Amino acid sequence: MNNDFEDIRFYKDEEVEEALREYVRHPMVKALFQFTFPEKEYSEIEELVVSCRSIRDFQTKVIYHSVDKVLERTTGGLTYSGFNDLKEDESYFYISNHRDIILDTSLLNYTLYDHNLIMTASAIGDNLVQKNFLLALSRLNRNFLVLRGLGPREMLKSSMKLSEYIRKLLFKDKRSVWMAQREGRTKDGSDHTQQGVLKMLAMAKGKMSLAEYFSNLKMVPVAISYEFDPTDILKMPELMAKRMKETYVKSANEDFNSIMQGAMGQKGRIHISACGVLNEDVFTEIEQNVGSVNDQLKAVAEKIDQKIYENYKLWPANYIACDLVNNNEKYASKYTDKEKRQFERRLTRRVGYKNALELNSYLLMYASPVINKESMYEKKS
Structure with a gap:
């Protein structure tokens, strides 16, 4: 098994203080902290930030309050369901629909913390953290990188490494993991799990059957529902190009603008639902009744979709x-x-x-x- 995860891992706790000292005065990072603690002088904020000695420190002393402020200023409130059915000392593999670059996983961790559940290590595309301060913030929030834009051979190696890293996090480190059900956000409002995500996940199963491995992951589909999408108008050009069968090319700052608009735009009410652990019976039934591995992956994807559709909160x-x-x-x-x-x-x-x-x-x-x-x-x- 490959243990060299240096290019994709998040910070170790002993690296946190140095990273915070390096970026605490970066203009964009400073703006985030001032938004989070508007009542404090920046010298006080800086003192609080650099006192963090671990990722958990940083998430609970700072980022939790950032999310709280986003909810207070840009939403009609957050509700949730299903989290009381999860166990406090268990690590889970959360797979959710994907509407917002940063908020999907931030809201999940906010909710997990409120329920005293293990917070996640979360996958993020390296294309979204091209700016150094964004990469640092993501690594400080326990994000690990999914490498994009690789050739077929490099992509295969990268997927295997990613799969092994997720296995290590869940089984060895007892760390929950979050991953979106698809590469890139849903633009058209129709949430579908990509088989490729599950195929990557299964690469590290070793000698286990697909059913056995997926059961051991303790997979929890998650449905995140925003009353209004503050980035809906930003998604339109790509959506229209797709419907017109035209090639769409992202503008230079498009992802960054989506991150900012997603955080600061009005979202109405939000509901997040943990849809229950997909138990061994689900995967065993698929394994016994479905032929090829690809067909089994397709059936698992459909089961995840079904759970997300069932639990998705519909608004007026x-x-x-x-x-x-x-x-x-x-x-x-x-x-x-x-x-x-x-x-x-x-x-x-x-x-x-x-x-x-x-x-x-x-x-x-x-x-x-x-x-x-x-x-x-x-x-x-």
Whole structure:
């Protein structure tokens, strides 16, 4: 097994103080800390920050309060479900839908801390932390890197290393792990688990069967639901290019702008749901009834999707968008006239009504979770 994880690992506790001293006066880092502690002089903040001697210190003394401030200023509150069913001393593999670059995992860890559960080491694409201060902050938050943009041979080696690192974290270090169900955020509102993510995860199973290994991971699907996506308009160019079958090229600061808008934009209410541990019976049944490994991975992906759709909190905006897409009032009981007017105002500020494809694409961002839940229940009945 490969034990050389230097290029992807997060900071060790003994490296934390030095990293904090190096970046505590960086303008962007300073802005984050001043946002977190607006009542303090910066000398006080600096003293607090450099007193952190471990990642847990930094997360609980500083970052927890940063997330708290984001929730206070940009949301209508955070609710959660399912976390009381998890055990305090257990490490879990959390796999969630992916809507926001930073907040998805930040909100999960905020919730885990509140429930006295083991917080996660979290995967992040190296393309998102090209700026040195972002890389430092990510490593201080127990993020490990997923290397992007590699050739086929390098990608295979990198995936194997990543898989072994996740196995080490879960089994040896007893550290929970978070990973998004897909590479890149969901742009169209329709959350689907990519088989490639599960294939990478299975690379380190050794002599275990897929069912045995996935059972040992203690896999917990997580559904994160934002009432409004503050980056919805930023996602539109890529979404439109995809629908027009055109090549989309990201602008230089696009990911950074999405991080900032995701953190500081208004999100309405947020719900995060731990969807229960996928137990051994689930994987054994798939192994016994499904042929090839690829088909088994596909079946596991569908099971994760099913759990996320079941537990995804639907807001009035989701039902309104679904009715507008279908030009009916099927879900009229789920929202008020006032809520519909407010959503339509949001719509007119963001897209051109005369562009049918643009209008439809925007509406589907909010309607897709309803459509997916409908589809899931139709399959089961």
